[in-house]
Amino acid sequence: MKCIVCMTHVPDTASVIKIDSDGKHIDEAGIKWIVSPYDEYALEEALKLTEDKGGEVTVVTYGPQRAEGGLRECLARGAHNAVHIVGGEGTLGDSLAIAKVLAAAVKDREYDVILCGTKGVGTDNAQVGQMLAELLDLPHVTDVIKAEWGEGSVTAEREIEGGHEVLSSPLPAVITAQKGLNEPRYASLKGIMAAKRKPIESVAPTDIGLDAEALAGPEATYHVRSLELPPAKQAGKIIQGEDDPRAAAAELVKLLHDEAKAF
């Protein structure tokens, strides 16, 4: 099986987010960048699949120079190839632009499946996988928590409200990975050493027939007017309940009922 994994490089989930002086982006000072957690499930599934059935894993990212760190991490875990389309600052959050770039990057490659994370932890759109599928005229299944890989087909279970949907899809298809699909591995020391020697294919958008300026300009489909921190919260009413938890519980329920009218 030839697997393509789409990866996005995002701020560590433990990061404190600050707004840049332009009021439209985050302040990147001090941010540690990681492979988006859901992409780790996508990569793990591809690695397991090729270990079972042979084949290779190619990780593709559209991102600035620093995204190379994410690709090295994927190579260290066992990915065979890495493709870095360099750029993307101007299309941050523009799911269609990102999907167009990824589609252009993979359309002439051989693949049986394209795996993405269910969403990039950051702009939180959860749209790129489905858009990529549409642009490549492939079926898709999102939020997958279980997959059984057959010859030329996959049976995939996805989370919906109050249950699961079980789908069957022919391959190639786009699958987006949800937590629960597998347990991502850590990179081994040997893997980390080997990854340093593996080449990363660096591609400019023009190499794949795209005009990055147009994507971020006249063709843009997402425009950020401003970025703000959530409004500061007023201090709440905290009841000390160590000595008399019953009285504290009674007071809490009364406040929720009478004052907050929460139920």
Added chain:
Amino acid sequence: MAGILVFIEQRDGAIRKGSFEALSEARRQAAGAGWEVAAVLPGSGVASAAGDLGGYGASRVFVADDAALKLYSAEGYAQAVVAAVEKMEPDAVFFSATAMGRDLAPRVAARLGVGGLADVTALSLENGTFVARRPVYSAKAFATVDCAGKKPQVIGLRPNVFAAEQVGGTAEVVSLDGLSYSIRAVVKELLESAGGEVDVAEANIIVSGGRGLKGPENFALMRELAGLLGAAVGASRAAVDAGWIDHSHQVGQTGKVVSPTLYIACGISGAIQHLAGMSSSKIIVAVNKDPDAPIFKVADYGVVGDLFDVVPAMVEELKKLQAA
């Protein structure tokens, strides 16, 4: 005539609450601009459900009734929505950002050659342009965004945020005939979760447990409190990673981002990843024995104390209240 088309989600012919919310928000937005509101309803044997939609402000309902659409499929439903878009030529297409809406909207948008505004929590219409507010970085920040002038503007509205409002009225039913559906990824089976539990993504009230519960058996306490409140049971990442409860319950950056009316966090310290998933809840309650736990910084109400004492006492108080 300019207007908004709203995708209507149904399962077994029953329309989901989120769709009524999206339709109501479309009606409120359209009212100021003098726009039409229409709905598109794909399914099988769903024509009778179309009648309800007029009551929420739809003047037309495009019904795609076909055996191939009995169960949801992104490809089949996208064909139906796009067919309605071609007939109506709306300025915007609204979806409720449910599991189905989030799966479908991007596919429809890409087919129409436009982008999408996902998981929107506030909306305004300025001279034909929707300006949306949406949480990013798991609600550690909020972005104010628009579709950069592209139409139709595809917008996903977060469930439980916009009010559903019945206004009375009737809708004209327009059949979307002559479509031949081509579906590759097919739903084979629907598995309901045990006991028909309320899903955290849809709940008005959530009772969540964390590491302070000490073990999987103590989620029974959360379920008891949740049962009294008609609430869903949530969990922190620590509780999910320990294997105490299924990931579908996880609230936080790598779980679900929720905005219920009431969020009760028991034995959850409030790691930044967790706060990111629930801080937009309207009322936050924390029960924790550590007075310095970060959860108290976002709590509207809190009790410092042992949850194993406090929660059973809350259960008793609620029972008294409900009996009264």
